[in-house]
Amino acid sequence: MVMSSNDKIEKGLEELMLNLMMDIEPIDPPVGLRGKIISTTEKKPTQAKSHAPSGNIEALNPKRLFIFYL
Amino acid sequence: MFDEIGDKELMSLIKKGDKDAFNELYSRYGRLVFNFAYKLTGTIVEAEEVTQEVFEKIWGKRNTYIIDKKITTWMLQICKNAAIDLLRRRKRTAPIDEYQLDFIVDETINLDDEVEINTIREKLMEAISNLPEEQKEIIKLIYFEGLTQREIAASLEIPLGTVKSRLKLAMSKLKNHFKR
Numbered sequence: 403m404v405m406s407s408n409d410k411i412e413k414g415l416e417e418l419m420l421n422l423m424m425d426i427e428p429i430d431p432p433v434g435l436r437g438k439i440i441s442t443t444e445k446k447p448t449q450a451k452s453h454a455p456s457g458n459i460e461a462l463n464p465k466r467l468f469i470f471y472l
Numbered sequence: 473m474f475d476e477i478g479d480k481e482l483m484s485l486i487k488k489g490d491k492d493a494f495n496e497l498y499s500r501y502g503r504l505v506f507n508f509a510y511k512l513t514g515t516i517v518e519a520e521e522v523t524q525e526v527f528e529k530i531w532g533k534r535n536t537y538i539i540d541k542k543i544t545t546w547m548l549q550i551c552k553n554a555a556i557d558l559l560r561r562r563k564r565t566a567p568i569d570e571y572q573l574d575f576i577v578d579e580t581i582n583l584d585d586e587v588e589i590n591t592i593r594e595k596l597m598e599a600i601s602n603l604p605e606e607q608k609e610i611i612k613l614i615y616f617e618g619l620t621q622r623e624i625a626a627s628l629e630i631p632l633g634t635v636k637s638r639l640k641l642a643m644s645k646l647k648n649h650f651k652r
Contacts, residue, residue, distance in 0.1 A: 414612075
């Protein structure tokens with residue numbers, strides 16, 4: 403699908419229409435915002451933290467192991 | 473590079489993890505989302521936070537996006553939820569009444585009646601063509617060329633304040649025409 407100049411006008415009209423409906427007078431976003439947003443793509447996905455002991459029981463701290471078996 | 477790519481193709485690339493396509497998505501819709509967030513929160517700092525959150529969610533949930541869904545509907549819905557969450561976390565109320573907010577936001581987001589949209593577009597094009605030349609130019613550069621107000625000031629060699637005042641006048645005239 404090609405984005406022609408007609409598509410650009412369509413998009414512009416849509417944004418203008420939304421702005422008018424919401425009574426928005428557009429302002430420029432802060433200059434650094436793009437950089438902050440793009441940097442989020444560099445973040446590695448966070449791993450889910452588990453509170454349950456892992457399969458490797460020996461690797462656990464002895465104190466935690468003791469509490470686990472209580 | 474992305475000039476010839478439509479939104480659906482752009483989202484397909486983003487789903488594959490293309491960061492340049494994501495950058496392009498911000499170029500196309502960053503201002504719309506930011507201004508929507510600004511309307512909902514009332515401060516630039518919070519609008520920035522919300523916009524950042526919206527794009528983080530889009531990137532994080534890119535695989536759940538259904539290509540046939542209209543992108544603006546999806547983004548503005550995420551933006552509305554993010555803004556309301558932020559205001560609740562800070563025990564603040566929206567600058568406009570919450571019921572009014574829900575009504576306006578839902579009406580805006582759910583605008584999917586093609587006949588109605590086409591009628592509004594025609595009215596808008598007519599209203600734009602009736603603007604004084606210098607105001608028409610600002611509207612075209614902002615909305616059709618995607619320039620920032622600073623870029624317009626630099627390219628037309630006029631003060632930023634002049635751009636803002638011409639824009640304000642133009643928006644006011646368009647709003648009046650639009651309400652008729």
